[in-house]
Amino acid sequence: MTFDQAIADSAQFSKRHLLLGNGFSIACRADIFHYGSLFGQADFSAVPEVEAVFQSLGTEDFEVAIRALESASRILPAYVPTGAAAGAKMVQHAAALKEILVATIAGNHPNIPPDIPDDKFWACRRFLANFLAQDGQVFTLNYDLLLYWTLMHDDMPFDAPIPLATNDGFGNDEDEPDADYVVWQGETGAHNAKIHFLHGALHLFDSGTELKKYTWIRKGKPLVEQAREAINANAYPLFVAEGTSAQKKTKIRHNAYLYQGFKQLTANAVQGRHCFFIFGHSLAANDDHILVRLARGRFPKLYVGIYGDPTAPENRQIMSRASALAHQRHDRWPLDVSFYDAVSANVWGA
Missing domain, CATH: 3.40.50 (Rossmann fold)
Known part of the structure; x- marks a missing residue:
C-alpha cells in the first residue's frame, strides 16, 4: 500500500x-550516510589490517566487521592455543572500528542545517x-x-x-x-x-x-x-x-x-x-x-x-x-x- x-x-x-x-x-x-559511503571516507591508517577484514567478509558494513572480529577473538583459542595475542588484537581493532565509525560520521556529516x-x-x-x-x-x-x-x-x-x-x-x-x-x-x-x-x-x-x-x-x-x-x-x-x-x-x-x-x-x-x-x-x-x-x-x-x-x-x-x-x-x-x-x-x- x-x-x-x-x-x-x-x-x-x-x-x-x-x-x-x-x-x-x-x-x-545517501552520499554520506550509506555504509558504503562511510567506508570510503574512513581512515584506517591506525589499524590497516581491518581493511582486509572487510574484504574477506565482502562487506562495507562496520557492524558486520566489528561482530566478526569480536566473535573470532572468542573462538581463536580453541584452534590456535598460542593465539592469545592475536585474539587480543582483534578485540582492540573492534574497539578501534567503533571509534573510526563515530569519527567518520562526524567528519562527513553536514556542518549546519542550512x-x-x-x-x-x-x-x-x-x-x-x-x-x-x-x-x-x-x-x-x-x-x-x-x-x-x-x-x-x-x-x-x-x-x-x-x-x-x-x-x-x-x-x-x-x-x-x-x-x-x-x-x-x-x-x-x-x-x-x-x-x-x-x-x-x-x-x-x-x-x-x-x-x-x-x-x-x-x-x-x-x-x-x-x-x-x-x-x-x-x-x-x-x-x-x-x-x-x-x-x-x-x-x-x-x-x-x-x-x-x-x-x-x-x-x-x-x-x-x-x-x-x-x-x-x-x-x-x-x-x-x-x-x-x-x-x-x-x-x-x-x-x-x-x-x-x-x-x-x-x-x-x-x-x-x-x-x-x-x-x-x-x-x-x-x-x-x-x-x-x-x-x-x-x-x-x-
Whole structure:
C-alpha cells in the first residue's frame, strides 16, 4: 500500500509510533550516510589490517566487521592455543572500528542545517507529524543529527505551521542552569519524552556524572563542530555500535538513558490499542534486542516500509523477517503485518 493508505488504515488505533533505521538518513543524503559511503571516507591508517577484514567478509558494513572480529577473538583459542595475542588484537581493532565509525560520521556529516534545503526539513516535519502531532513517539536507531535538526527546524513560512512534540528528556542542569549544554533529567523527569535515540547520537556525551546534550543555541557553535572537537580530545559520544544484538543490549542495560528509551519502546509495544510503523530498517538480526520487543508486544498492527521492488531478494528477506515477528506472538495477542511503499512516504520530499 502507499504510506497515505497505511496512515488512513492506522486511524483505527489510539496511537501510532515510529521506529527509524538508517534508511531514514540515507533517504536524505545517501552520499554520506550509506555504509558504503562511510567506508570510503574512513581512515584506517591506525589499524590497516581491518581493511582486509572487510574484504574477506565482502562487506562495507562496520557492524558486520566489528561482530566478526569480536566473535573470532572468542573462538581463536580453541584452534590456535598460542593465539592469545592475536585474539587480543582483534578485540582492540573492534574497539578501534567503533571509534573510526563515530569519527567518520562526524567528519562527513553536514556542518549546519542550512546545508540541507529547507524544503527537505519541512517535508520531514510533515512525515513526523503523523506520529509526533498525534501523541505518538519516535524511536531512532540512527546516530546522526538529521532527526534532531528536523525537530528544531520550526521556522516554517506557512499559515499553518507543523507543530511537533519535541521533548527528548533533556533540560537545564540544576547546578549549572546557564551551562552551554543541557542534561538528561533522569528516568522520572524524562518520563514524558517523545523522542528516543535508542543507540545514542553524535550530540549526546556521557561525562561520567551526567549525560549532556550539546546544543547550538547555548554555545553558538555548530553541533557537528562541537562533536568533532570532543572526538579530537578523545571524548566520544554515547554510541551503541556493538557487533551483536546481545552486545548492544548489554550496553543499553548499563546506561540509564539508553535503558529508559528501551523501556519506553517496550511499554508502548504492550499497549493493545497502539500500532507501530518502521521506516528505513532491514529488520536484521543485529537489532533483535529491539525487534523482539515488538514480537513480544500486544499492539495489533505493524506497518513496515519497503524500498523499491517488493520482489527483490533483500525486500523478500525483510518481509520474511517481519512475518517471523508475527509468528513469535502469543496467540492471545496476534500481530498483523502490512507493507507500504517507503518512497511514497516522501520523508524528505518527493
